[in-house]
Amino acid sequence: MADMKCNVAVVFMHDYLDGDLAREEAKQLQEHLGQCPSCYARYESLERTDAFVRTLPIEKAPEHLADRIMKSLPSPRRPAAWTSWVRRHPAVSAAAIFMVVMLSSFVAMWNQDQELSVTGPDLEHVVIEGNKVIVPEGQKFSGDLTVVNGDVQVLGDLDGNLTVIDGNVSPLASTAHIAGEIKTIDRAVDWMWYKVSSWFGTLAYGS
Amino acid sequence: MKPLETRLARLALKGDQRAFAEIVDLYKDKLYHLAYRMTGNRQEAEDVVQEAFLRVYKNLDRYDENQKFSTWIYRIATNLSIDRLRKRRAIYSLDAESSDHEGLDGYAMLPSDDRTPESELLLSETQRLIHEAIATLPVKYKSVMILRYLQDLSLQEISDVLDMPVTTVKTRVHRGREFLRKKLEHKL
Numbered sequence: 001m002a003d004m005k006c007n008v009a010v011v012f013m014h015d016y017l018d019g020d021l022a023r024e025e026a027k028q029l030q031e032h033l034g035q036c037p038s039c040y041a042r043y044e045s046l047e048r049t050d051a052f053v054r055t056l057p058i059e060k061a062p063e064h065l066a067d068r069i070m071k072s073l074p075s076p077r078r079p080a081a082w083t084s085w086v087r088r089h090p091a092v093s094a095a096a097i098f099m100v101v102m103l104s105s106f107v108a109m110w111n112q113d114q115e116l117s118v119t120g121p122d123l124e125h126v127v128i129e130g131n132k133v134i135v136p137e138g139q140k141f142s143g144d145l146t147v148v149n150g151d152v153q154v155l156g157d158l159d160g161n162l163t164v165i166d167g168n169v170s171p172l173a174s175t176a177h178i179a180g181e182i183k184t185i186d187r188a189v190d191w192m193w194y195k196v197s198s199w200f201g202t203l204a205y206g207s
Numbered sequence: 208m209k210p211l212e213t214r215l216a217r218l219a220l221k222g223d224q225r226a227f228a229e230i231v232d233l234y235k236d237k238l239y240h241l242a243y244r245m246t247g248n249r250q251e252a253e254d255v256v257q258e259a260f261l262r263v264y265k266n267l268d269r270y271d272e273n274q275k276f277s278t279w280i281y282r283i284a285t286n287l288s289i290d291r292l293r294k295r296r297a298i299y300s301l302d303a304e305s306s307d308h309e310g311l312d313g314y315a316m317l318p319s320d321d322r323t324p325e326s327e328l329l330l331s332e333t334q335r336l337i338h339e340a341i342a343t344l345p346v347k348y349k350s351v352m353i354l355r356y357l358q359d360l361s362l363q364e365i366s367d368v369l370d371m372p373v374t375t376v377k378t379r380v381h382r383g384r385e386f387l388r389k390k391l392e393h394k395l
Contacts, residue, residue: 014381018362049388052337053356061239065253066231069260070224084268 004032009039017050106192119146125156131167137175144180154178165194212276220267231260234277237358238284244353245288247342255291259284274367281358281368285350292346340390348383355380 004012012029015021021029033040086093116131121143127134133147137155144160145152152162153170161180162169169182185194209217212233218226235256242255262283263270270279344352354360354368362380366373 011381014377014384017384018377018380020362020377045388045392046384049384049391050356052333052391053341053352053387056244056334056337056341056357058236058357059240059243059252061235061256062249062253065239065256066228066235068253069231069235069257070228072257072261073224073227073264 003035004028006032006036006039009033009036010042013039013043013046017046103192106195109195115148116150117148118150119148120144120160135176137173163194209272210276213272216267216270216276219264227264230263234280235260238280240357241281241284241353242288244341244357245285245349246291247338251291255284255287259287262287275364278364278367281354281360282370285354285368289346289350336391336394340387343390344383344386348379348386351376351379352383352387 009029009032012021012025016026016029033043116128116133118126118128118133120126120141122141125135125139125141126145127136128150131150133145133150133152135141135145135152135154135156135158139156140159141157142159144163145158146163146165147167148165150164150167151170152164152167153173154162154176155173156176158176158178158180161183162178163183163185165185167184169184172178183194212230215226215230215233219230238256238259239252242259243249243252246252246255259280263280270276341349341352350369351365354365355362360368362373362376365376369376
């Protein structure tokens with residue numbers, strides 16, 4: 001590569017000024033510059049440009065700038081702990097948020113339900129007086145009875161479970177007979193447990 | 208042992224304001240110089256530097272310690288400077304249209320403090336010519352040339368800062384150098 005083309009030489013000049021030209025190629029460039037006055041002039045001009053640009057003085061930041069910067073910071077720095085924790089544990093965070101949402105919706109539902117409600121398959125066999133649900137003497141209620149926000153008095157037969165939420169069960173009369181369990185639920189937590197287990201029951205048995 | 212800046216960044220992240228003040232001290236001149244050469248305007252340079260440190264502060268938890276701190280902070284400051292230049296171009300081209308009657312063109316309205324007494328800080332005619340030549344560089348060459356010549360970054364570091372291949376950085380250095388050569392050739 002005795003006679004280098006001028007366009008190649010120009011690329012080499014730049015690489016050389018970048019400190020990025022191999023020694024062998026630098027030699028070739030040197031040879032070319034010795035033979036080609038226009039390339040030599042160009043190289044000198046580039047070298048001068050480089051040197052001049054480097055002579056520009058460093059502009060120092062004004063005195064007040066550091067102060068202005070420190071004052072502009074949002075202070076005090078928020079504790080980055082929990083946000084970065086959330087970022088590191090996305091699954092746990094999602095689960096926690098899910099729990100909070102569920103819990104609050106349950107609590108909200110629990111607080112909303114202030115009205116008496118009676119649930120069961122056999123409601124013609126019960127009598128409601130005010131907020132009191134009565135299974136009258138001599139009557140037979142077959143199936144589970146659920147009463148929310150009301151008291152219950154069983155005088156007759158109840159052939160199933162009795163669940164009372166936020167209410168009381170009057171002492172059983174001698175005539176009463178309850179085949180299943182009696183459950184009384186007073187607090188939101190119990191009630192949530194009841195909701196969750198009945199929800200899973202629905203999933204499992206489809207009823 | 209981690210580099211000084213990395214340790215300072217960790218302390219600052221834990222809420223140590225003095226550690227952050229040290230980071231500001233280490234980098235304020237470098238960033239100011241960078242921003243001043245990019246925007247050609249002292250007020251804007253101050254704004255860019257302030258904004259850059261604010262971003263650094265807010266994003267300390269995202270600083271990747273495998274990367275040099277200087278690369279990260281230069282990237283933030285360079286991008287903010289480029290944003291400024293773009294925004295300015297947009298604003299002034301609009302203004303130029305609306306102010307035809309006053310006979311002002313976009314260039315006449317470019318914010319520049321070349322005519323303020325402060326410009327006397329450029330000690331010689333030579334420095335003024337170089338300053339002006341750099342100011343007229345197209346943005347994509349300007350950022351590369353400033354990082355190369357005024358911050359003394361290697362081609363590899365510039366490629367990290369600007370997030371582009373080294374070959375692209377090289378091409379831009381070459382073109383930028385030719386641009387400056389043509390600007391300065393007959394004046395110096």
